[in-house]
Amino acid sequence: MDETSPLFVISVAAELAGMHPQTLRQYDRIGLVSPTRTAGKSRRYSMRDVVRLREVAQLSAQGVSLEGIRRVLELEDEVTGLRARVRELEAALADEMMNNRPGRRVFAAGSQGEVVTIRAGTRVRRENAVVVWRPLER
Template structure:
């Protein structure tokens, strides 16, 4: 994958688009120039999970729309099949999870080190005072 292409996959889209259900399948279909049956197939495959109204109408959020755009990019621009899209999404999710875990661990260790520094400064103060 060329540098510009990977930038489009990872950087072009907002990290956390709104998850409020807003758009019907017809609206999303027109917005993205994609057949409604394709959207239904993406849902069947678990690639996108729109909310449902009490009447069972699909409602897509901005996050769903962005995810569909990523699917389109991967399939049309990069030639990835839908099984590959699923693998890529799974890997991206695992990477995000690992990044969260690493941030949490770094925060925990930082707090431990700060406490140790405070403890050592108190000890040093006692030694200096005699």
């Protein structure tokens, strides 16, 4: 079991979060904390849900509106996702650096902004065209 395992019925989750069960139902309705559902449609809260409920309570006590709380939680989730993506990219880069394969590919930007693959040690040819702009005559 991990922190995302749906373990707690609504009364237990409410007690752990220090809230009334009706408050948890309201938060579920507006999408602040959405627990998983059983086949019988009853709510099951994970430890992560309980932590989030406590965070909602703390923000609410500080005077943040429910819409503000929803936005804060959304941004925190986005930051968490971006941090995970950065870790993935760092691992991939480290793997490439460790393997240091000869003839590996290098990427550059093309004239239209597209990604262009080139071999290591080669240069991208750049156009030396001159473009003259003249306004339309009226």
